[in-house]
Amino acid sequence: MTVEVEASIRMIIQQFEKYVKLNKRIPPETLMSIINIDNPGRLADLIASYLTLKVDEKQSILEAVTVQMRLKKLSQFLDKEIEVLEVEKKLQGKVRRQIEKVQKEYYLKEKLRAIQDELGEEEEGVPPEIGEYRKKIARTKLPPEVKEKATKELERLSKMPSMAAEATVIRTYLDWLIDLPWHKKTKSKLDMAEVEKILNEDHYGLKKVKERILEYFAVLQLTGKIGGTILCLIGPPGVGKTSIASSIARAMGRKFIRVSLGGMRDEAEIRGHRRTYVGSLPGRIIQSISKVGVSNPVFLLDEIDKLGSDFRGDPGAALLEVLDPEQNKTFSDHYMEVPFDLSDVFFITTANTYDPIPRPLKDRMEIIDMSGYTEEEKMGILKGYLIPKELKNHGLKAEQIEFKDDALMSILREYTKEAGVRSVERTVATILRKIATVLIKNKKEGKVTVKSSDLQEYLGAPKYRYGIAEEKDQIGAATGLVWTEVGGDTVPIEVSVMKGRGNLTLTGQLGDVMQESAKAAMSCIRSRADALGIDEDFYRKTDIHIHVPEGAVPKDGPSAGITIATALASALTQIPIRHDVAMTGEITLLGKVLPIGGLKEKLLAARRAGINDVILPEENKKDLDEIQQEIPIDIKFHLVKEIDEVLNVALAKKPQQKQKTDNPPKYPPSVEGQMLS
Ligand SMILES: Nc1ncnc2c1ncn2[C@@H]1O[C@H](COP(=O)(O)OP(=O)(O)OP(=O)(O)O)[C@@H](O)[C@H]1O
Ligand SMILES: [Mg+2]
Numbered sequence: 001m002t003v004e005v006e007a008s009i010r011m012i013i014q015q016f017e018k019y020v021k022l023n024k025r026i027p028p029e030t031l032m033s034i035i036n037i038d039n040p041g042r043l044a045d046l047i048a049s050y051l052t053l054k055v056d057e058k059q060s061i062l063e064a065v066t067v068q069m070r071l072k073k074l075s076q077f078l079d080k081e082i083e084v085l086e087v088e089k090k091l092q093g094k095v096r097r098q099i100e101k102v103q104k105e106y107y108l109k110e111k112l113r114a115i116q117d118e119l120g121e122e123e124e125g126v127p128p129e130i131g132e133y134r135k136k137i138a139r140t141k142l143p144p145e146v147k148e149k150a151t152k153e154l155e156r157l158s159k160m161p162s163m164a165a166e167a168t169v170i171r172t173y174l175d176w177l178i179d180l181p182w183h184k185k186t187k188s189k190l191d192m193a194e195v196e197k198i199l200n201e202d203h204y205g206l207k208k209v210k211e212r213i214l215e216y217f218a219v220l221q222l223t224g225k226i227g228g229t230i231l232c233l234i235g236p237p238g239v240g241k242t243s244i245a246s247s248i249a250r251a252m253g254r255k256f257i258r259v260s261l262g263g264m265r266d267e268a269e270i271r272g273h274r275r276t277y278v279g280s281l282p283g284r285i286i287q288s289i290s291k292v293g294v295s296n297p298v299f300l301l302d303e304i305d306k307l308g309s310d311f312r313g314d315p316g317a318a319l320l321e322v323l324d325p326e327q328n329k330t331f332s333d334h335y336m337e338v339p340f341d342l343s344d345v346f347f348i349t350t351a352n353t354y355d356p357i358p359r360p361l362k363d364r365m366e367i368i369d370m371s372g373y374t375e376e377e378k379m380g381i382l383k384g385y386l387i388p389k390e391l392k393n394h395g396l397k398a399e400q401i402e403f404k405d406d407a408l409m410s411i412l413r414e415y416t417k418e419a420g421v422r423s424v425e426r427t428v429a430t431i432l433r434k435i436a437t438v439l440i441k442n443k444k445e446g447k448v449t450v451k452s453s454d455l456q457e458y459l460g461a462p463k464y465r466y467g468i469a470e471e472k473d474q475i476g477a478a479t480g481l482v483w484t485e486v487g488g489d490t491v492p493i494e495v496s497v498m499k500g501r502g503n504l505t506l507t508g509q510l511g512d513v514m515q516e517s518a519k520a521a522m523s524c525i526r527s528r529a530d531a532l533g534i535d536e537d538f539y540r541k542t543d544i545h546i547h548v549p550e551g552a553v554p555k556d557g558p559s560a561g562i563t564i565a566t567a568l569a570s571a572l573t574q575i576p577i578r579h580d581v582a583m584t585g586e587i588t589l590l591g592k593v594l595p596i597g598g599l600k601e602k603l604l605a606a607r608r609a610g611i612n613d614v615i616l617p618e619e620n621k622k623d624l625d626e627i628q629q630e631i632p633i634d635i636k637f638h639l640v641k642e643i644d645e646v647l648n649v650a651l652a653k654k655p656q657q658k659q660k661t662d663n664p665p666k667y668p669p670s671v672e673g674q675m676l677s
Contacts, residue, residue, distance in 0.1 A: 209651025228325025235370030238420020267313030372419025480563030482596030488605035502545025508548035561587030
């Protein structure tokens with residue numbers, strides 16, 4: 001053994017000793033056994049086997065042929081391993097010290113708190129934020145239950161490190177809790193005459209609504225309590241539902257909030273999310289009340305008929321709790337957890353149609369119908385309200401502009417077609433904008449008069465044809481009266497028959513109910529084939545196409561039943577239908593005519609279209625009488641029970657009954673319709 005090898009061995013043994021000290025996994029006895037080895041080659045191999053080396057590193061040691069080289073390699077590896085182990089140890093120490101520090105702080109804090117508890121001493125050492133909340137809770141007038149809840153939450157907050165995520169949640173919650181107007185109210189003005197004056201100032205007509213509001217006031221004055229009145233204003237767009245609600249608030253001297261329910265599908269939007277959800281908040285009801293800052297505002301829930309519902313729960317059910325006078329004294333929002341008293345809120349809801357409103361909600365509301373305006377009413381609104389309002393909006397004076405009556409009439413008839421007055425208002429605004437531009441450009445003084453002949457210049461060609469009744473009697477085309485969300489309208493229903501194999505085609509965006517009603521009409525006419533003088537087998541040899549034009553507007557409902565039946569009968573018998581007759585009514589398979597809704601809008605539409613005769617179900621007589629008391633309509637009415645009476649009025653001549661000796665017709669040819677005028 002050379003001196004060099006000897007020296008290398010000593011060095012390696014020293015290194016290995018150090019390595020074993022650092023590496024806890026190698027038992028110290030190993031060292032003894034290694035010192036006793038004489039063969040340097042074996043020594044190197046044995047030590048190498050204890051190191052955590054990669055395979056190719058181990059291989060490189062084996063490949064070193066001379067002992068000297070092998071020892072040198074090994075020494076290098078040992079050096080590297082020792083260095084790694086030393087760094088590792090240093091890191092471990094650092095982490096441990098950190099953990100110890102946090103634990104120590106926590107322990108000391110807990111100890112301090114325990115000592116403070118023992119001494120009954122608090123303010124000292126309490127973060128300023130906690131003290132602030134404590135003062136706020138003491139200062140604000142809160143119901144006992146709420147105060148207790150707030151104190152408890154504050155207690156939890158004070159025990160938390162201020163940076164904890166949970167602490168932020170509690171802080172937000174406390175803010176909501178303290179800021180809600182638990183006891184704040186606006187004092188209601190209660191001078192009836194004043195209320196009436198304000199209501200009239202803002203809106204023309206609307207007698208029923210205003211009357212109801214005044215009644216409500218009388219009760220409020222006597223009892224000091226609302227007594228759970230919830231009004232539901234139902235009517236087509238633009239008849240002033242939203243705006244009368246805000247006027248009611250003004251008349252009562254109360255604050256006004258509006259929440260649109262349109263498209264709301266999630267129960268949590270009404271009632272909030274539980275605080276366990278990240279980013280949870282109270283529902284829209286509590287949010288709005290908090291924003292308005294009083295507990296007795298006028299609260300408008302707009303478009304209650306557009307409420308949705310799906311897997312996220314039913315907002316209708318949550319609304320029930322809001323609107324039910326029995327329950328809303330203790331309305332519980334999921335987020336707030338403590339009940340809030342909504343019984344002083346005056347709720348008003350609005351809807352375009354009655355049917356989609358959830359049933360239980362309907363039961364709790366007082367429905368007020370605001371159907372479309374007549375031409376006379378629209379005139380009144382225009383002159384008394386819309387024109388002055390728009391003049392003011394455009395910075396013009398009443399002396400500067402005069403609208404002639406014929407111009408206004410033409411706006412109503414040729415430029416707008418609606419139940420309310422929204423487009424009317426827009427049209428007036430358009431005219432005024434144009435006039436204002438001209439006045440400014442030409443620096444003109446003096447008065448501008450708007451005549452109907454000027455309208456083309458301001459508004460372009462008329463959009464609608466007034467009096468759209470067909471000009472001559474036609475085969476296969478009957479005029480129906482329909483109710484749409486924008487009020488009543490007249491629609492032609494066309495039927496054409498062709499040679500074919502009995503296919504029935506329906507076009508014009510018809511809803512399911514209307515399609516079924518068309519099929520019922522078809523069967524009904526088939527069963528009357530004999531009486532109408534139609535070939536009994538017609539449905540086998542002809543294709544029938546029923547079309548309702550103006551396809552952009554989806555149409556549904558059963559009330560076109562008799563119109564479809566009449567158009568069918570006309571197409572099959574080739575007898576024309578009178579062009580000045582319009583009709584509405586549901587039909588059954590056996591030819592009975594059933595009542596329909598939306599009569600007032602339909603009749604106004606018939607009048608607008610220049611119709612002379614209207615056929616309606618006998619069972620709607622009551623509605624007709626009511627409407628005629630309100631607005632006398634100069635139309636001849638035919639109240640009917642059976643389809644034969646309809647055909648009798650509508651067809652230009654009587655059908656030729658088929659002569660068949662062996663099989664006499666089952667139905668009488670036709671019965672005179674009961675006439676009213
Ligand atoms: N009787 C009326 N007197 C004066 N202005 C009216 C009257 N009716 C409606 N208006 C005016 O018509 C406009 C439209 O009314 P509003 O927005 O209240 O309609 P709406 O019934 O709420 O319609 P929607 O169903 O589309 O919400 C408002 O500017 C309103 O002031
Ligand atoms: Mg509205």
